[in-house]
Structure formats: C-alpha cells, structure tokens
Amino acid sequence: MSKINILWVDDEIDSLRSQIMFLENKGYHVSALTNGYDALDFLKENIVDVVLLDESMPGITGLETLGKIKEIDQQIPVVMITKNEAENVMDEAIGSQITDYLIKPVNPNQVLLSLKKIIDNKRLVSEKTTTAYQQQFRELFMALNDNPDHRGWADIYKKLVYWEMEMQKADSESMTEVLSSQKAEANTEFAKYISRHYADWLKPNAKDAPVLSHTLFRDKVFPHLDPNVPNFFILIDNLRYDQWKTILPIFSESFRLVEEDTFYSILPTSTQYARNAIFAGLLPVDIEARFPEEWKNDDEDGGKNLFEEKFFAGQLQSLRKDMRFSYTKVVNHNDGQHLVNNIHNMMNFPLNIIVYNFVDMLSHARTEMEVLKELASDEISYRSITASWFEHSPLHQALKKVADKKINVIVATDHGSVRVKTPVKVIGDKQTTTNLRYKHGRNLNYDPKEVLAFRDPKDAGLPRPNVNSSYIFAREDGYLCYPNNYNYFVNYYRNTFQHGGISLEEMIVPVARMVSK
Incomplete structure (x- = not known):
C-alpha cells in the first residue's frame, strides 16, 4: 500500500519534530508547514490524505484556513488541533465540517489514533x-x-x-x-x-403459535394502548425487517424505542390477504364469511383493500372495545400532504390508524421501470432508497409535527418482499391468478417439491374462489412462471422484489413500539 500523505500545519512546527518522526516511523509521509497561506498553496499542487491543522496561527487562523481548504477540496479530512477549549470555537470548527478535534498538548498516540479512525477505519x-x-x-x-x-x-x-x-x-x-x-x-x-x-x-386454540397477522392487534397493539394519550398505529406496506432497521435511526431522532419485535405474516404474504387480516382480526376465510360483500377474491373485479376501516370497526365490536379511532390511507402525494396538514386534529382521537403505501408501490414500480431497477438493484440499494424516502416523506414530516407532544407510536407492516432469482414452471388454466409468488386455480400443474400446496384452501385459512380451487406458494427465491413466453417472463422478473410466498423476508416482519422523547 502506498504511503498516506499527511500535511501538518502549525506555527510551532519545530516543537513537533519528535511527533512527526513518530508518525513517519509508523509509515506515514508527513509534510510540515508553519502557516495557512503556504498550506493552501501546497494543497493546490499536492495530493494530501489528511490535514492536521493548528487553530491559533498568526496571519490567517486555523478556522479561516479550514474554510478555504474546504473550498479547494470539500472531502479532505481535517483534524483541528488547538489550545482553545472555548465551546464556540469547537462549534464553529464542527460546523465547518472538521473530521476530528484534538486539544493541545497532544501526544503522538492521540494523533495516531485520530489518523487510524480517519484513514484505516x-x-x-x-x-x-x-x-x-x-x-x-x-x-x-x-x-x-x-x-x-x-x-x-x-x-x-x-x-x-x-x-x-x-x-x-x-x-x-x-x-x-x-x-x-x-x-x-x-x-x-x-x-x-x-x-x-x-x-x-391456524387451528382454533393452537398451541405455541406465533403472533400472526390476524392476531397482531389483539396481542401487540391493544395491550399497549394508553387511554390517556393519543396512540398512532402506522402500517407501512411491504416493509421488510432490514428496511425497518434502516429507517429506525430516523424515527429515533424524535421517538424513544420501547419495544422492537417481529410477527409472522399469513400466507399469501400479500396486501389483500395479510393487511385485511390485520384490520379484521380474522383469517381471510372468516373475513369472507363475515363480510361477503366487501371481500374480493383475486379473480373478482373491484378493489381488494377498500374496507380496512370497516373491518377494523368489526374487530373492535367483536372484542367489545368501545374506542374512537381515525383512519387515514396514503397512496399518493396529495394524501401525504393531507396527513401533514391534519396530524394535529388526530390528537383528539385515542387511536389513529395510518396506512402508508409507498414501499409497496416502490416494489411494483421497480419491477416495471428500468430506472428503478438501477436505483434498487439489490438489497443494499433497496434499503438505501427506503431510508431516503422515509427521511423526506410526508409521514416523517407529520410525525415531527407532533413529536413534542406526549404520544405513543406503533409501527408495523403487513408483509415483506424477497428478491426472486429461481424460476419455477407452473401450468394453469385461464382462471389461474397471475401473482408470481402464489397462485390459486382449479387445474394447477406443478412440481410439489418446488412449492407448498394447499389442495383445501381452508387448511390455510383461505377462501375457495371456485370449486376444486387450490393454492400454491413459491418457496425461498422462486417465482412462478407459465410455459407461454417462459424465457421472456423469466428474464423480465428475475431479480425483482416480489411478495406472496414463503421466505424469511416476506413472513417475519417488524412491529415496534415507541414513545415521545
């Protein structure tokens, strides 16, 4: 590895010769100058990895030199070294984007540790x-x-x-x-x-079952609602656990984390099934029985998530809970702005439900739009784009407006998603559904080793859309493709983020409880 170039600027540089020798013996190349003017000229002509900069120098001060260094190279790390412990000097130096701050007298190991943090970190x-x-x-x-x-x-x-x-x-x-x-x-x-x-x-009185979508409110929300303060239940659609961990630091700027846990999304791990189950407190087969007009199967016309508010009111009634609540769904920018403008009015309700659809839309748009395939090409970039969205989202803006009030916040999701890589061939008739991670139909032909199949949908807590309908679920990173135009669809959907099937990423999802700081 080539030597690291250090520029040390101090008007008493002669007194630092022993320290310079110490650094050179450690493999660093050190250039020494006595004033800011020479340092600026040197930086214009030479490559420097780190600047060690004295704050108190005649002619041009260290802080003035720092500002001009940043004009030459915004990215160059600068360590300020000073006798001045005044808070305003430290604040100004930090505001000018120094990398580290050392108080004189410094010993060689202090300087070495600072360099290691910067260069070898x-x-x-x-x-x-x-x-x-x-x-x-x-x-x-x-x-x-x-x-x-x-x-x-x-x-x-x-x-x-x-x-x-x-x-x-x-x-x-x-x-x-x-x-x-x-x-x-x-x-x-x-x-x-x-x-x-x-x-x-899914069986009644099942022993040692996890918290599932339809028991989320019963087990993880209702026990923690404080009747004396406003409670916000925020469901961010299609939020994986790793995406939650990425946006948690942004939440933590305003809220203190009380409990972080996970629960299991039901199958299919898709919005229509998992989210409706959350709000109804019922499995899909029971939602269909109780709300036959509102429940829509995949092959039926009409919106599949239009009655969450009604389902939730039904859950409250079943549990004999008399609770006023507000329900807000955000599916576009105008909805988001309405949330920001209306958040203070929600403080009048004991429970406020906010459903935010952005991450799910991002997942679907990424499949269809080449530019988003580039922006979210893998899990790392998918997490990054989620964090960027949340930081600048109306949801974050709205929560910041009430963060100084005493409120409780519970954040959850309905399901996650998985990046699919392995095509699985399935044959079905015209009534077979199109989802890539699960399908149901009357005449499905598949390799049983590659999917989880339920010949009787009731075993999975699911409605039977047609006589002889069965469900199959893709496992791991598989995605279900028909033989027609097989190669086209295999290549088109490979490495896209999908949901509906069985994977850690889709099924084990976050639920977290926070309070105002």
Missing part, C-alpha cells in the same frame, strides 16, 4: 466485522440445524439481517458471499419448517 471495521461473523457463522449453522421453533427462526433472521447490514459497512465481497449462502440455506430450511407447521398455527 473502513479496513479496521471490515477486519473486525468479518472476524466476528466468522466466529458466529458456526453458531448460526448450529441454530439452523437445531430444529428451531418460530421464536428461534425469528432470532435467526434478526441475526442474519444484523450481519447483512454489518457486511454492508465492511464491504467484504468474499464474506458477503458466505453470508448470502448461509441466508439461502436458512430460507430453504425455513420453507420446510413452514410447510410442517403453518396449518397447525
């Missing part, structure tokens, strides 16, 4: 992260083979997401590939686990 983080993951790799491997229950699977998935996000910081291609293989293995075993246990979870 990425390498050190990468080495530490890959070493730590290597140590936990075997633990995760053993957990996968230890017959985990639904709590164990949630824990495994959380750990995989943690390491996925740590590897993003480390930027280690080889270890990222190892982690991807382990995650793929986990999804394979998870699909087997769901195949064995899912139907049992």
Whole structure:
C-alpha cells in the first residue's frame, strides 16, 4: 500500500519534530508547514490524505484556513488541533465540517489514533466485522440445524439481517458471499419448517403459535394502548425487517424505542390477504364469511383493500372495545400532504390508524421501470432508497409535527418482499391468478417439491374462489412462471422484489413500539 500523505500545519512546527518522526516511523509521509497561506498553496499542487491543522496561527487562523481548504477540496479530512477549549470555537470548527478535534498538548498516540479512525477505519471495521461473523457463522449453522421453533427462526433472521447490514459497512465481497449462502440455506430450511407447521398455527386454540397477522392487534397493539394519550398505529406496506432497521435511526431522532419485535405474516404474504387480516382480526376465510360483500377474491373485479376501516370497526365490536379511532390511507402525494396538514386534529382521537403505501408501490414500480431497477438493484440499494424516502416523506414530516407532544407510536407492516432469482414452471388454466409468488386455480400443474400446496384452501385459512380451487406458494427465491413466453417472463422478473410466498423476508416482519422523547 502506498504511503498516506499527511500535511501538518502549525506555527510551532519545530516543537513537533519528535511527533512527526513518530508518525513517519509508523509509515506515514508527513509534510510540515508553519502557516495557512503556504498550506493552501501546497494543497493546490499536492495530493494530501489528511490535514492536521493548528487553530491559533498568526496571519490567517486555523478556522479561516479550514474554510478555504474546504473550498479547494470539500472531502479532505481535517483534524483541528488547538489550545482553545472555548465551546464556540469547537462549534464553529464542527460546523465547518472538521473530521476530528484534538486539544493541545497532544501526544503522538492521540494523533495516531485520530489518523487510524480517519484513514484505516473502513479496513479496521471490515477486519473486525468479518472476524466476528466468522466466529458466529458456526453458531448460526448450529441454530439452523437445531430444529428451531418460530421464536428461534425469528432470532435467526434478526441475526442474519444484523450481519447483512454489518457486511454492508465492511464491504467484504468474499464474506458477503458466505453470508448470502448461509441466508439461502436458512430460507430453504425455513420453507420446510413452514410447510410442517403453518396449518397447525391456524387451528382454533393452537398451541405455541406465533403472533400472526390476524392476531397482531389483539396481542401487540391493544395491550399497549394508553387511554390517556393519543396512540398512532402506522402500517407501512411491504416493509421488510432490514428496511425497518434502516429507517429506525430516523424515527429515533424524535421517538424513544420501547419495544422492537417481529410477527409472522399469513400466507399469501400479500396486501389483500395479510393487511385485511390485520384490520379484521380474522383469517381471510372468516373475513369472507363475515363480510361477503366487501371481500374480493383475486379473480373478482373491484378493489381488494377498500374496507380496512370497516373491518377494523368489526374487530373492535367483536372484542367489545368501545374506542374512537381515525383512519387515514396514503397512496399518493396529495394524501401525504393531507396527513401533514391534519396530524394535529388526530390528537383528539385515542387511536389513529395510518396506512402508508409507498414501499409497496416502490416494489411494483421497480419491477416495471428500468430506472428503478438501477436505483434498487439489490438489497443494499433497496434499503438505501427506503431510508431516503422515509427521511423526506410526508409521514416523517407529520410525525415531527407532533413529536413534542406526549404520544405513543406503533409501527408495523403487513408483509415483506424477497428478491426472486429461481424460476419455477407452473401450468394453469385461464382462471389461474397471475401473482408470481402464489397462485390459486382449479387445474394447477406443478412440481410439489418446488412449492407448498394447499389442495383445501381452508387448511390455510383461505377462501375457495371456485370449486376444486387450490393454492400454491413459491418457496425461498422462486417465482412462478407459465410455459407461454417462459424465457421472456423469466428474464423480465428475475431479480425483482416480489411478495406472496414463503421466505424469511416476506413472513417475519417488524412491529415496534415507541414513545415521545
């Protein structure tokens, strides 16, 4: 590796010769100057990796020099070194985008540590992260083979997401590939686990079932509603657990996290089924029985999520809860602006439900629009674009307007999504549904090893749209394609984010409780 070039600017540079020698013995190349004017001329002609800058110098001060350095190169790291401990000086230096701040007298190890933080930070983080993951790799491997229950699977998935996000910081291609293989293995075993246990979870009085979509309000929301303060239940559609972890720091600027957990989305992991189940507190087969006019099957005309408010009122009635609530759905920019303008009025309700559709729309738009395929080409960029959206969203603006009030916030989703890579061939008649991660129809032909099938939809808590209808669900990263124009659809949908099937990413989803700071 070539030597790192340090520029040290101090009007008493002769007194620092021993420190300069110390750094040079550590492999750094140090150029020493006594004033800001010479430093600026030097930076115009030479490549410098870090500037060590004295604050108190005659002629042009360190702060003045700092401003002009940033005009030459906005990105160059600058460490301010000063005898002046005045808060206003520190504030001004930090506001001018210094990288570090040292108080004289400094010893050589202080300077070395600062340089390591700046220059070697990425390498050190990468080495530490890959070493730590290597140590936990075997633990995760053993957990996968230890017959985990639904709590164990949630824990495994959380750990995989943690390491996925740590590897993003480390930027280690080889270890990222190892982690991807382990995650793929986990999804394979998870699909087997769901195949064995899912139907049992749905039986009345099921023992040791996880919190599912239709029990979310009962188990995770109603017990925590404070009758003395406004409560906000925010459902961000199609939000994976890793996307939640990406936007959590933005929430944390205004709210304190009280509890973070996960629950299991029902199958199909799609808006029509999972979200309606959340608000109705019922499985889809029971929603159809109780609300036959409002429930729409995939092959029926009409909106599939138009009656969530009515479903929720029905859930309150069934539980004998007398509670005033507001319901707001945001599906476009105008809805978002209305939310911002109306958020203070919601403070008059004990419970406010906000359904925000952006992430789901992003997922679908990414499939259709080439530019979004570039912007969200993989999980890392998908997380990044989600964080950018939330930071600038009307939802964030609205919450900031009431963050200084005493409120409770519960954030959840209806399902996640998975990046599909493996085509699975399915044959069906004209009535077969078009979703890539699940299908139902009367004459489905498929390889039973590649899907989870329910010949009787009631076993999965689902309506039977037609006589002899059955459901199949894609597993892991598979996506269901018909033989007609097979190669075209395989290539068109490969590496798109889809939902409706069985994967850790789609089924194990976040629910978090926060309070005002």
